[in-house]
Amino acid sequence: MSATKGCLKLNSGFVFDYENLYGAGKVSDADIEALADRIRLAHRAVEHMRATGEVRGHLSKDGAPERVLFSQLPYVVEGNLNSPASIKRLKDFGESLRYKVDSVVSFGIGGSFLGNKVFFDACAGEFWNSKSQKERNGYPKLYFNGNNIDARRTTDMIQQLRTEAQIKKVHGETTPYKVLLIVMSKSGGTLDTMSTFMVVYEALKQEPGMEVEVVAVTDPAGGDKATLLKRLADEQGWNTFSIPDGVGGRFSIFSEVGLVTAVCLGVDIDAFLAGAKDMDEVCRTPDIWQNPAMLNAVLKYLAAVNHDRDVEVFMPYADYLKSLAEWYVQLLAESLGKRYDREGGEVFYGRTPIVAVGTTDMHAQTQQHQEGKKDKVVQFVKIAEWENDPVIPDAFPSAAKLSEISGLRLSQALDVARESNAAALISENRFNATFVLPKLDAYHLGEILYLLALSIAYEGELANVDGFDQPGVEAYKRIMGPRLKALKQ
Structure with a gap:
């Protein structure tokens, strides 16, 4: 220095x-x-x-004392919010998408959108979704929604995914067009995110030739403390990642909230x-x-x-x-x-x-x-x-x-x-x-x-x-x- x-x-x-x-x-x-x-x-x-x-x-x-833990996130050690096991799980999740999932749609607002958009822009770039699957090293296309309640853009995105599914079929591919929806909300009651997520989820589920999966990123607490989105994920059998306590949304890019999107793009999260x-x-x-x-x-x-x-x-x-x-x-x-x-x-x-x-x-x-x-x-x-x-x-x-x-x-x-x-x-x-x-x-x-x-x-x-x-x-x-x-x- x-x-x-x-x-x-x-x-x-x-x-x-x-x-x-x-x-x-x-x-x-x-x-x-x-x-x-x-x-x-x-x-x-x-x-x-x-x-x-x-x-x-x-x-x-809620007026209760709350710890601030974002400064812990860069340290990947046992017992921390980012542990060796949690980082491995993120990497395995990213690897599981390669050559298997066609598109990911990330739903979030505030830190659950802005930090993830930084990863997309800085590490993938504007033309990522126009590249071939081979050029993307097998990683899926990535779209964002839920960061504004915009009817036109939401319906345009649905139509874009429908068109991509039709193109895949025209090219003679027999496997369904697979879309993964990642919905991020600590409570599950975030208006902007959940309203657009439900619109997209229902529209794509009804689309022939399309397969839809969901991953929920939410408060991990279970039992009586489980949030609306956590209960929904458990009922539907969705995979989940955590929005940790003590990490405000604007600091969450260093947590699973940001890293789950990063691994969808093949970003080196260790670096x-x-x-x-x-x-x-x-x-x-x-x-x-x-x-x-x-x-x-x-x-x-x-x-x-x-x-x-x-x-x-x-x-x-x-x-x-x-x-x-x-x-x-x-x-x-x-x-x-x-x-x-x-x-x-x-x-x-x-x-x-x-x-x-x-x-x-x-x-x-x-x-x-x-x-x-x-x-x-x-x-x-x-x-x-x-x-x-x-x-x-x-x-x-x-x-x-x-x-x-x-x-x-x-x-x-x-x-x-x-x-x-x-x-x-x-x-x-x-x-x-x-x-x-x-x-x-x-x-x-x-x-x-x-x-x-x-x-x-x-x-x-x-x-x-x-x-x-x-x-x-x-x-x-x-x-x-x-x-x-x-x-x-």
């Missing part, structure tokens, strides 16, 4: 470049020194959380968890300049409270990391958007997160970033080495403007765009920082996702808010339930 004030580089090659966020006119040494005692207390609290699962003042939505574990171990030091999660939390917290930068634009320079930005929006918004501090005082804390993507949003949002209110931190994400990196050809020599960019690799043009954006922003004292992933692979994906999750734990301590509850989400649910019942009267 190497660190200079302005840049922290881990042995893995992961880089946190915060030069445009820290220093004179930005978050200063004086800002950090004034917060020193709270930083030490925050680190001590996070270490206590790691060791015991205890977070000061944290209660479940993914290893990246998360290595990041966790790096972040055990109390030295802020060597701990990327704590440093990220401190700089963003101070940028907000001392410099009024309470909007965070998360801007990866990679199309396939847009879903990472969307996952981060939920993580930041639900965790830190809090009305009350731990003593019950009104604080209305939290940065507003915004998704932006590379050069796409340089042509859409950058006008606001560059000349709008000085209330933002722009967090860039760069990929250092691309698996494929075409050279721009001199396709039209007579067009001098186009010939000027010929000979460059696409990554070089992309880097120049990002660097120019960062330089323009800081020239107007507009804060920004960059995470650099050496490659876009499972290991480095685990690193950045875990860094962001652990940063939340640190910032919750700095802000003196509970980063692990979400009381604001319950408000609309209390209103929605009676209104749904009224519709049937």
